[in-house]
Amino acid sequence: MFKKNILIYILIFILLISPFLFGIVNLSTKNHDEPKKISLILKTQSGDYWKNVRMGAEVAAKEFNVKVDFTSTGDETDIDGQVGLVNAAIQRKTDALILALGDNNKIVNVTEKAVSKKIHVLVIDNKLSSNKINSYIATNNVKAGKIVGEKLVSLSNVNSRIAIINFTKDSSNNKEREDGLMSIISKHPEMKVIYKAPVDADSESALVLTKKLVLGSEKVNSIIALNYISSIGVAQAIDELGLAGKINVITFDNTPEEIEYLEKGVIEAIATQSPFGMGYLAVKYAVLSLQGKKIPKYVDTGLVVIDRSNMYLPKNQKILFPFTQ
CATH class of the missing domain: 3.40.50.2300 (Response regulator)
Structure with missing residues (x-):
């Protein structure tokens, strides 16, 4: 009789925890989904301005647990090279594109090609003559x-x-x-x-x-x-x-x-300007857009005039040296 009771208790225990076990299996499957691919194409990766853009993007990538690929041409006036980089990202079937390119007209066709492939496109720093992008993030x-x-x-x-x-x-x-x-x-x-x-x-x-x-x-x-x-x-x-x-x-x-x-x-x-903020917000909104959430069509990242009378204020030190944020 005692052994029979033990067996009944064991059976009840298994039945109680089985949904939890199946939940773990399902969660594990979700966690192994392929991560979304985000490509950020810059005019150039040299110069402190663009390094700050990249720094902001990397901070956001870490915060939102995504991987961002960075590419650029060697010369920010190389528009044909930038078109080639966008085409390459399309070929790689990237999920989202963040573009900071050197011309607001010559890049339109290849950008709209990316949109037609269901790629989420965000533009930072320089305007693009297209209304098909997901968001434009820049200084007014x-x-x-x-x-x-x-x-x-x-x-x-x-x-x-x-x-x-x-x-x-x-x-x-x-x-x-x-x-x-x-x-x-x-x-x-x-x-x-x-x-x-x-x-x-x-x-x-x-x-x-x-x-x-x-x-x-x-x-x-x-x-x-x-x-x-x-x-x-x-x-x-x-x-x-x-x-x-x-x-x-x-x-x-x-x-x-x-x-x-x-x-x-x-x-x-x-x-x-706020190049750090541009990079950060671009990755943040790319992630939210990929999640199906509504993001702003335009974001003004602001501008502050700094002179010797205000350069040592803590808020302006964070603007001058964004790695302190």
Whole structure:
């Protein structure tokens, strides 16, 4: 009788735990599903701006437990190479594409091809002339230009002779920044734009041009550089000429070189974007989109003007040095 009771208890125990056992089996099967593939294609992986984009993406990838593949061409003006990288990602049957590419028109066809293959596409930094993407995550560049223009007005005097140094005529980012900047300058007839044009894609070209503008007949006394490549060249030129504090210099982005020049008084202010935030949010929203959740169509990652009066505030230190976030 005792043995019979024991057998009954054992049978009841097995029946009670069997759903749990089957649950474990089912959960284990789910955990072995193939992870989603996310590809992030950058204009380039050199330069601190793009390193910060990658850093933000890597933090999000770790937080959301996904793997992100990073690729880029060697030159951010190599649009054909970028098209090739998008095609390669399509061939690999990636689940989501995050694109930071160098042209907002020539990339459209291959991007929409990816969309037609049911790939979730998010664009960061540079606009794309398509409404088929899932999300666009970037600085509002017209607004950024206006903010920089207001800062320039606060620094300038009645004899302002301004140079606007850009990087590439094909970038919608740079055109929008310039448009926003000019909308502010145009309200002040005492401020004269003496020079407005792009330079070659290297800091040396900006350095040579800056010296010519400052020392030549143009007599420029205020310079706005609209990206990090030209920013470094402009600041280096002013530093070498010993004109720190005599020429108003406003730059874009927050490379270590620019931060050093800001501390030295060579640069008056830095218009600082959030490349870390772009990378982080792009991966976050790619994951949510793959999960079937609604994500915003557009995200403005913001811009902060940092000068020597506010650069040591804790909130601005986190912007200048995103690895402290």
